[in-house]
Structures are given as structure tokens and as C-alpha cells.
Amino acid sequence: MIENVAFQGLVGLSLAMYLWLISAGLTIIFGVLRIVNFAHGSLFMVGAYLAYTFYGQMGLPFALAIILSLLGTGVLGFVMERGFLKRLYNVDEAYQLLLTFGFILILDDAVKIIWGGVFKIPPMPDFLDGAWPVFDRAFPVYNVFVIAVGLLVAVLLWAVFEKTWWGRIARATAADREMASAIGINVPRVFSAVFVAGAMLAALGGAIGTPVRVAAPGIGSAMIIQAFIITVIGGLGNLKGAFVSSLIVGVLSAYGTLFFPVFELFFIFVIMAVVLLVRPQGLFSR
Amino acid sequence: MNKKASVSHVFSFIALVLLSAGWAHAQCKLGVPAIKVGVQGAASGPHSDYGRQIEMGSTIAMEEINAAGGVLGCKVEIRFMDDENKAATGVRNARLLVTDWGAHFLAGTDSSGVAMAIGPVLAELKRIQFFTHAATHRLTEELVASKGIQEIVRVSVPVYQDAIIAALIFKDRKDIKRWATIGADYEYGYVSWNLFKETLKKFRPDVEFVAEAWAPFLTLDFAPHISAVMAQKPDAIFATPWAGEAVQLLRQALIQGVFDRTQAWWQAMGGSVDVLEGIAPEVQKDRFRGKLWATARYIHNWPDTPENKAFIERFRKRWNRFPNYSAETTYSAFFIMKAAVEKAGSLDTAKVIGAMKGMQIRNPGGVRVFRTEDHQFVYNVPAGRPMVDPKFPIPVLGDLKIFPAKDYYRHPPFTPVSVAK
Numbered sequence: 075m076i077e078n079v080a081f082q083g084l085v086g087l088s089l090a091m092y093l094w095l096i097s098a099g100l101t102i103i104f105g106v107l108r109i110v111n112f113a114h115g116s117l118f119m120v121g122a123y124l125a126y127t128f129y130g131q132m133g134l135p136f137a138l139a140i141i142l143s144l145l146g147t148g149v150l151g152f153v154m155e156r157g158f159l160k161r162l163y164n165v166d167e168a169y170q171l172l173l174t175f176g177f178i179l180i181l182d183d184a185v186k187i188i189w190g191g192v193f194k195i196p197p198m199p200d201f202l203d204g205a206w207p208v209f210d211r212a213f214p215v216y217n218v219f220v221i222a223v224g225l226l227v228a229v230l231l232w233a234v235f236e237k238t239w240w241g242r243i244a245r246a247t248a249a250d251r252e253m254a255s256a257i258g259i260n261v262p263r264v265f266s267a268v269f270v271a272g273a274m275l276a277a278l279g280g281a282i283g284t285p286v287r288v289a290a291p292g293i294g295s296a297m298i299i300q301a302f303i304i305t306v307i308g309g310l311g312n313l314k315g316a317f318v319s320s321l322i323v324g325v326l327s328a329y330g331t332l333f334f335p336v337f338e339l340f341f342i343f344v345i346m347a348v349v350l351l352v353r354p355q356g357l358f359s360r
Numbered sequence: 361m362n363k364k365a366s367v368s369h370v371f372s373f374i375a376l377v378l379l380s381a382g383w384a385h386a387q388c389k390l391g392v393p394a395i396k397v398g399v400q401g402a403a404s405g406p407h408s409d410y411g412r413q414i415e416m417g418s419t420i421a422m423e424e425i426n427a428a429g430g431v432l433g434c435k436v437e438i439r440f441m442d443d444e445n446k447a448a449t450g451v452r453n454a455r456l457l458v459t460d461w462g463a464h465f466l467a468g469t470d471s472s473g474v475a476m477a478i479g480p481v482l483a484e485l486k487r488i489q490f491f492t493h494a495a496t497h498r499l500t501e502e503l504v505a506s507k508g509i510q511e512i513v514r515v516s517v518p519v520y521q522d523a524i525i526a527a528l529i530f531k532d533r534k535d536i537k538r539w540a541t542i543g544a545d546y547e548y549g550y551v552s553w554n555l556f557k558e559t560l561k562k563f564r565p566d567v568e569f570v571a572e573a574w575a576p577f578l579t580l581d582f583a584p585h586i587s588a589v590m591a592q593k594p595d596a597i598f599a600t601p602w603a604g605e606a607v608q609l610l611r612q613a614l615i616q617g618v619f620d621r622t623q624a625w626w627q628a629m630g631g632s633v634d635v636l637e638g639i640a641p642e643v644q645k646d647r648f649r650g651k652l653w654a655t656a657r658y659i660h661n662w663p664d665t666p667e668n669k670a671f672i673e674r675f676r677k678r679w680n681r682f683p684n685y686s687a688e689t690t691y692s693a694f695f696i697m698k699a700a701v702e703k704a705g706s707l708d709t710a711k712v713i714g715a716m717k718g719m720q721i722r723n724p725g726g727v728r729v730f731r732t733e734d735h736q737f738v739y740n741v742p743a744g745r746p747m748v749d750p751k752f753p754i755p756v757l758g759d760l761k762i763f764p765a766k767d768y769y770r771h772p773p774f775t776p777v778s779v780a781k
Contacts, residue, residue, distance in 0.1 A: 081591070195638055211617070286612055290405055331573050
């Protein structure tokens with residue numbers, strides 16, 4: 075019994091890492107730009123499709139395909155921010171919601187036009203095909219890889235935000251953009267950089283899953299709801315909160331599947347409702 | 361050429377066009393410019409290949425019927441719409457196709473949820489829909505046999521295929537005592553599992569149903585579902601997620617070593633073309649170790665008849681793909697419509713339904729027989745194991761188990777099946 079619980083926890087951990095990658099981008103974009111980017115899930119989807127193209131169609135090595143898909147999605151993020159979102163920073167938030175919602179529709183249709191409506195699942199990369207014996211069962215190497223990437227990104231983001239000059243600039247801009255501007259920080263450039271970084275994080279979440287998951291229209295919308303719930307639980311704009319609440323949601327939903335298969339889908343909403351009742355500002359926000 | 365001559369050319373051309381249009385119209389014995397068939401399917405998302413196949417099947421049927429002179433001299437026209445796998449979209453499309461576009465018939469629909477929403481609307485629209493994929497037994501058992509909605513006709517085999525055939529195959533496997541399901545988290549998944557359990561229990565009171573995990577549409581990761589049911593050490597798994605989700609599920613099961621630890625895996629719609637294409641690398645490497653079983657609502661390598669071979673050949677030539685079952689069922693629905701309208705000599709719903717009574721029709725998928733009580737076309741589809749066949753570029757189902765349709769279809773009067781999880 076205890077082995078099964080531990081094994082399910084590991085599976086939940088790998089789920090949590092996908093959630094973490096997508097909600098990390100969402101939360102830093104909100105934290106610095108104060109934009110609720112509905113289209114963040116679509117960037118996740120674009121990342122998955124680009125990885126499919128570079129790896130599944132062009133036959134590039136999987137790692138290179140992931141990097142290229144991050145760069146491609148980063149360029150898309152740059153165009154979205156510079157060409158469109160930038161114009162809406164000083165108007166009512168409703169316009170930002172409308173614009174980013176519009177991007178969902180545009181990107182969903184764009185992938186249908188470019189890749190067709192049919193789902194894409196490339197073959198498994200050999201080095202990730204296999205399993206490690208864990209508690210007398212087989213734990214997929216693939217899930218170990220996903221956990222490793224997620225943790226690595228967590229450490230990197232922490233190091234960038236806490237230890238580098240860039241991180242301090244971003245935090246200063248998040249705290250008070252007028253003051254940041256007054257002391258000579260190029261705020262528009264910070265906004266672009268943060269948006270591009272967020273877009274690349276979403277793309278990473280989409281790209282690393284392609285050989286075991288799927289690239290299909292609609293996967294972005296499927297992810298964005300969970301990502302929003304996670305950022306709400308963790309506190310909007312709070313990176314540590316996003317990490318911890320990804321872990322909570324990922325692991326608990328895996329346990330939901332094990333222990334309460336009939337009610338599993340309600341689990342994540344129950345967690346969110348409880349957090350909103352007890353700490354409406356999120357677990358980690360002051 | 362002088363100006364006068366060219367003007368007269370234009371006039372005579374227009375006259376010719378008008379004449380031929382009038383002639384074509386006059387040729388149509390039903391007094392309509394064309395027989396319009398509104399077609400729907402899921403054409404976006406992980407299940408989108410089914411909608412695409414519905415579109416391809418209906419298009420090639422229309423082209424063939426028109427090339428051979430139409431239906432009673434009337435051309436057939438189609439309009440395809442994406443129902444996005446959503447009930448509300450499906451109902452909206454059905455209304456639009458009939459009231460706006462003027463459809464005489466409707467065809468298609470992938471999801472059971474969408475079908476159950478459209479069913480009652482058909483009575484109001486007074487149009488027949490030929491359902492060519494949606495599988496819940498309730499569509500025909502409840503809406504037709506018990507509620508009497510005449511406008512519903514189903515050309516594809518319902519969940520009997522997914523559940524009862526599985527029970528008939530595995531009743532003889534004495535080594536399999538513990539069953540678990542990874543089910544589609546909606547009516548189709550619940551009904552298949554309940555019907556499977558009910559049927560298998562009759563033959564094998566000793567089997568146990570030890571675990572279940574349910575996955576909704578657009579599940580990206582089945583890892584928690586797989587590990588949750590594997591925790592109960594089942595001997596075999598009954599799986600109902602379909603299309604791209606079946607491919608993801610099977611691949612995720614492989615990397616959790618499920619095929620090393622179980623005796624069999626039943627993949628309800630695993631004989632579908634998109635799934636066979638998706639798992640082709642794994643089938644070629646024999647990664648499923650002969651333990652994977654699947655069926656579909658039609659399988660491209662069965663029946664071994666000239667009709668089926670010719671259909672496959674034409675379809676591949678036209679689309680460069682193998683026809684999936686939703687293509688065959690939709691294609692056949694058009695020829696059923698043609699036969700019924702020709703017999704009725706009318707587009708009137710009651711007359712067309714009347715003309716279908718007692719109908720037996722030879723389609724690529726075999727002989728379909730219309731069952732009056734529930735408007736279900738009854739035909740055989742086997743189950744088997746995905747394997748490589750040098751005659752086909754994609755895997756086929758081999759080791760086929762064929763059961764007569766009359767033995768495994770449920771019969772009226774129907775006893776209720778639980779639709780709860």
C-alpha cells in the first residue's frame with residue numbers, strides 16, 4: 075500500500091512539473107507586466123507544435139528541437155508584446171483580456187491551418203524510452219526527465235530573480251514601474267524581456283511533452299484553466315507560490331485518481347475554493 | 361472575330377447554361393435543385409481525424425453518386441461543419457444546416473454527448489440524421505425504441521462492439537481474473553465498462569473488477585490513471601479513450617511497463633486508422649507483445665470482399681489515406697440514403713423511414729440490415745490484435761475474432777444499462 079502511495083506521488087510530481095512550467099510564465103508575466111495573459115496556454119500549444127515540427131518532422135535531435143521551439147515561441151511572444159500588448163498597458167484591463175482572448179482564437183485557428191486539425195504525436199526519443207524499477211514497479215525515464223527539467227527551471231528562475239542584476243531590475247519594475255522608470259530602468263524593454271521569457275517557459279512545458287502527450291488544437295485551453303487555478307492558489311505574480319501550488323495540485327490530483335476516481339475532477343476546484351476562502355490573496359502573497 | 365459574333369457567342373453560352381440547368385432540374389424527379397446533406401463531425405482537437413474522415417467519406421460518396429447520375433436524377437450536395445466535439449455546437453450546426461442552408465438530411469456526429477443533444481432536435485426539425493459514429497446505446501435504445509424519435513437512424517455499431525465483443529473474447533481466458541478500466545470520463549466510457557462487466561459476469565462469475573480511473577476529453581497525461589489502476593495489480597485493462605488519446609494512453613502505458621505486468625489490454629476503438637497509424641512504430645517492434653486487443657466500427661482489412669477492396673482503393677486514390685470507420689460508415693450512410701430515397705420516391709421523412717424497413721444493403725463494411733424497432737443498422741465487425749501485414753502500409757487487425765451480429769448486438773425490448781460511473 076505504502077509503495078503505491080509513494081509511486082503515485084512520484085507520478086503526481088511529474089504532472090506538477092508540467093503545471094509548474096506553464097504557471098511560472100503566467101505568474102511572472104502578471105507579476106511584472108500586470109497582464110492576465112489568457113493566451114498563455116496557446117503559447118504552450120505552439121511550443122508543442124514547434125517541437126513536433128523540429129523533432130517529429132525534420133528529425134532534429136529532441137534537445138535541439140526543444141531549444142528551437144523555445145526560440146520560435148519567444149519570437150512569437152516578442153511580436154505579441156511589442157506589436158499588440160504594449161499598446162494596452164495604460165487602458166482598462168478588460169481590453170487586455172479581450173486582446174489575449176483574441177489571441178487564443180487566432181492561434182488555435184493558425185495551428186489548424188499550418189498543421190491541420192489532426193493530432194500529432196511523434197515517436198519516442200530512444201534515450202527517454204524505458205523505465206526505472208521503483209518500489210517493484212516501472213517508473214518511466216520520461217517522467218524522471220520531466221521532473222528533472224522542472225526542478226532545473228525552478229533553480230534557474232530562482233537564481234536569475236534573486237542573484238542577478240537582471241532579476242533585480244525585473245523585481246524593481248514589478249514593485250513600482252514609475253519609480254523604476256525614474257531611476258533610469260528601460261521599463262518597456264524589461265516588459266518585452268519578461269514576456270518573452272514567460273512565453274518560452276510555456277513553450278518548454280508544451281515541447282517537453284510531445285512524444286508522450288500530444289500536439290493538438292485545444293490543448294492550450296485545457297492547460298490554461300489549471301495554470302490559472304495554480305497562480306490563484308499560489309498568489310498572482312508569486313513565483314514561489316506557483317511552484318508550491320503546482321506541487322500541491324499535481325500531487326493531489328494524482329492521489330485523487332488513486333483514491334477517489336469518481337470525484338477526481340473536482341479536487342482541483344475544491345483546493346482553489348478552500349484557498350480563496352481562507353487566504354483570498356493566495357498562499358504566498360502578503 | 362467581330363464584336364457581334366462574340367456577343368452572340370456569350371448569349372448562346374448563357375442560353376446553353378440556362379438550358380442545361382433547367383434540364384438538370386427537370387431531370388431531378390424530386391423537384392429540388394439538389395439533395396442537400398448537412399454533415400458534421402469533430403474536426404478539431406485530438407479527435408479531429410474522425411471529423412476529417414466523416415468529411416472525406418461523405419465527399420467521396422457524393423462524388424460517386426453524382427458521377428453515376430445522382431439520386432433519381434438529383435445531384436447530391438454536402439456541407440460539412442465542425443461540431444468541435446461540443447453538444448451546443450452540434451445542435452447549433454444542425455439547426456443552421458436545416459433552417460439556413462436547407463438540408464434535406466443530416467449525417468455524421470462523433471460524440472455520444474453531441475448525438476444525445478441533437479436527437480430530440482431532429483424531431484422538431486423534421487429531418488433524418490444518419491449517425492455514423494456516436495456509440496451510446498441510448499441513442500437508439502432510448503430515443504428511438506422507447507421515445508419513438510423516428511428521425512434518428514444509426515449506421516455505425518454502438519457500444520455493443522466496444523463492450524460485448526470484449527466479454528465474448530475474454531470469457532475463455534481463464535488466466536485473466538482481475539479487470540481494471542481506464543475509461544473515457546463520459547457516457548461512452550461508463551456504458552462500455554458497465555456493459556462489459558454485466559456481460560462478462562454472466563459467463564465468468566469468478567472475475568473481479570478491481571480498479572477504475574476516468575479521464576475526460578483533452579486529458580494530456582494518463583500517467584496517474586495508469587499507475588492508479590496498476591496499483592491493484594490487474595490481469596487485464598479495459599480502455600475506452602479513443603483517437604489521439606488512445607495513442608497517448610498506449611504509449612504512456614508502455615513506458616510504465618504495463619505490457620510486462622498484465623496479460624491483455626482491450627483498446628475499444630484501437631482498430632481505428634488514426635490509432636493504428638499512431639502506434640505503428642510500437643506495433644512494428646512488437647512492444648505490445650501480442651497482448652493488445654482492439655476493435656473498431658469497421659476495419660480496413662475486413663471484410664475481404666471485392667466491394668471493400670475497391671472502396672479502399674478509390675478512397676486511397678482520392679485522399680491518400682486509409683478510410684477510418686467513420687469514413688466507411690458515413691460513405692455507407694449516403695448509399696443507404698440513396699437506396700431509401702429511390703424506393704420512397706420522395707424526400708418526406710416518414711416515407712424515407714418507411715422505405716428503410718426491411719432494408720438489407722451491401723456496403724464496403726459488409727451487409728447492413730435495418731432494425732425497425734430502434735433504427736439501428738446491424739452488421740458484423742470483428743475484433744483482433746494490431747499487427748503488421750506486408751500487404752498494408754499501416755498495421756491491421758489480425759487474429760480476427762468474428763461473432764455474428766445477431767449474437768452480440770443487444771435486442772429489443774431493451775433492459776436498461778447503467779450510465780453512471
